[in-house]
Amino acid sequence: xxxxxxxxxxxxxxxxxxxxxxxxxxxxxxxxxxxxxxxxxxxxxxxxxxxxxxxxxxxxxxxxxxxxxxxxxxxxxxxxxxxxxxxxxxxxxxxxxxxxxxxxxxxxxxxxxxxxxxxxxxxxxxxxxxxxxxxxxxxxxxxxxxxxxxxxxxxxxxxxxxxxxxxxxxxxxxxxxxxxxxxxxxxxxxxxxxxxxxxxxx
Amino acid sequence: xxxxxxxxxxxxxxxxxxxxxxxxxxxxxxxxxxxxxxxxxxxxxxxxxxxxxxxxxxxxxxxxxxxxxxxxxxxxxxxxxxxxxxxxxxxx
Numbered sequence: 001x002x003x004x005x006x007x008x009x010x011x012x013x014x015x016x017x018x019x020x021x022x023x024x025x026x027x028x029x030x031x032x033x034x035x036x037x038x039x040x041x042x043x044x045x046x047x048x049x050x051x052x053x054x055x056x057x058x059x060x061x062x063x064x065x066x067x068x069x070x071x072x073x074x075x076x077x078x079x080x081x082x083x084x085x086x087x088x089x090x091x092x093x094x095x096x097x098x099x100x101x102x103x104x105x106x107x108x109x110x111x112x113x114x115x116x117x118x119x120x121x122x123x124x125x126x127x128x129x130x131x132x133x134x135x136x137x138x139x140x141x142x143x144x145x146x147x148x149x150x151x152x153x154x155x156x157x158x159x160x161x162x163x164x165x166x167x168x169x170x171x172x173x174x175x176x177x178x179x180x181x182x183x184x185x186x187x188x189x190x191x192x193x194x195x196x197x198x199x200x201x202x
Numbered sequence: 203x204x205x206x207x208x209x210x211x212x213x214x215x216x217x218x219x220x221x222x223x224x225x226x227x228x229x230x231x232x233x234x235x236x237x238x239x240x241x242x243x244x245x246x247x248x249x250x251x252x253x254x255x256x257x258x259x260x261x262x263x264x265x266x267x268x269x270x271x272x273x274x275x276x277x278x279x280x281x282x283x284x285x286x287x288x289x290x291x292x293x294x
Contacts, residue, residue, distance in 0.1 A: 003262065003264075004262075004263060005261050005262055006259075006260065006261050006262075006263075006274070006279065007210065008214075008280045009217075009218070010214065010218075011210065011211065011214065013207075014283070057225065057228040057229055060224065060225050060228055061225065064221070064225070070280065070281070073281060074280065074281035077281050078281070078283055081283065168222070168225075172226070172229055175229035176229055179229060
């Protein structure tokens, strides 16, 4: 189970609204490589992990991703406060506004609603950990792309923190994959699903 | 930066350091130095959290220091911006 802490993992305090930027950053809430997908991916994949270290790292990183989801929501919320209709239109936020006003809704920057198709849970730990490594890199790329369009230091600071976390999680998943592969029977390197198949008989 | 923000920043730093050691230990469970380091930061975070909660309200739903009001519901919530022009801190 989970218990909430009434604080953000890293502070978000944005003085100047910017609906155009909010629209881009919202992709890390419910877009293809966003924090919602990340947390659901790891939370779901945990159940078929064969080693305690892997159950632990997936649980803990999934939990941290929920904290990042909250941070991204806070950034988008603070970037869309007290907007005039003129600012909404000028910032290209009008299409989002018609559907959600300034509520936080999980969708990509291009407006596609969140879908479970963004995540995989294959029941094979080697497959799943490779997906997780790729997912962390894709999220890191997305944060890099967001930083290209963000000038406001109030926004860049928490986005840079989130970007760094993707790098650290990539490292931890890589160690998890290495530990798993070290433990596999040398005749079972890649060939069988260690969570389902019995492996080669002698 | 307000005293409240400063204390929150110190708490978040200690929690972050402890968490970083925590997830490192997931994949290096036999690293004793890392375990010691995690415990040190956890202890620091625990003290700072208690100090923050006594002065500014609960961070965990089961922590409560006041006895007159159910403090958990009080603004600001983590995504709120405390802007003195539009939102005064509710104090009752």
